[in-house]
Amino acid sequence: MSQMQTVERQLREMILGLEIGPGERLTERWIESRFGASRTPVRAALLRLETEGLIGRDGRGWTVAPINLAELGQIAVYREAVEVAAVRLTAALDDRSGIDVIAAMLDSCDAETPREEWHRVGLDFHIELARLSGNEFLLRAVRDAMTRLSRARWLEVRDEKALGRAWAEHHAILAAVRSGDAEQAARLLSSHIAGSRDRLVASLHDDRRGLRARGFAVVAA
Numbered sequence: 001m002s003q004m005q006t007v008e009r010q011l012r013e014m015i016l017g018l019e020i021g022p023g024e025r026l027t028e029r030w031i032e033s034r035f036g037a038s039r040t041p042v043r044a045a046l047l048r049l050e051t052e053g054l055i056g057r058d059g060r061g062w063t064v065a066p067i068n069l070a071e072l073g074q075i076a077v078y079r080e081a082v083e084v085a086a087v088r089l090t091a092a093l094d095d096r097s098g099i100d101v102i103a104a105m106l107d108s109c110d111a112e113t114p115r116e117e118w119h120r121v122g123l124d125f126h127i128e129l130a131r132l133s134g135n136e137f138l139l140r141a142v143r144d145a146m147t148r149l150s151r152a153r154w155l156e157v158r159d160e161k162a163l164g165r166a167w168a169e170h171h172a173i174l175a176a177v178r179s180g181d182a183e184q185a186a187r188l189l190s191s192h193i194a195g196s197r198d199r200l201v202a203s204l205h206d207d208r209r210g211l212r213a214r215g216f217a218v219v220a221a
Contacts, residue, residue, distance in 0.1 A: 004041035008048050015054050016150040023217025026062040066217035076197035082141040084186045089133035091182035098132045099178045125170050
């Protein structure tokens with residue numbers, strides 16, 4: 001792995017894991033010192049993260065993008081379009097045994113599982129379900145959408161009731177796909193995406209003051 005790729009990967013993980021908070025300023029000098037990297041690969045890594053919408057230019061420096069409530073609504077519309085298309089293809093497959101692997105992944109989470117793992121599995125559920133469709137473009141689209149949602153979803157996993165609801169909905173979607181019922185799978189997935197959006201936006205909106213107290217930038221548009 002090149003120095004640029006190493007810096008890019010580690011910075012992405014720190015941003016998505018909220019180790020570097022939304023709205024926090026970054027300097028190339030700090031990154032160079034933090035990762036022992038030279039200026040050119042650091043700048044290349046920052047440009048890559050900028051294209052993902054995770055950071056933006058701030059004068060001569062950089063700032064981690066705030067959590068944007070309006071953007072979360074737009075992503076939900078995008079997700080519904082691509083994920084429903086993917087789940088219809090998956091439900092129409094002759095061999096749908098790949099569903100069992102995803103179900104086992106969900107079942108691996110229990111009361112002793114760290115929140116980090118719940119977060120990862122929740123993201124992977126949608127990505128792996130899209131992968132089963134066999135359509136590489138839909139897979140890329142779903143992966144991109146889930147990456148952009150990752151920071152906000154970190155905040156959501158604090159709510160055990162929301163986690164339990166999401167897991168029940170995930171299993172219901174899988175059951176519909178396993179039975180080959182594309183229409184039911186599409187309806188359940190659409191409802192899940194809309195409900196997740198509404199709960200997430202409401203939670204973030206209600207908690208904006210607390211998040212700002214922690215130094216996190218949350219904007220409404």
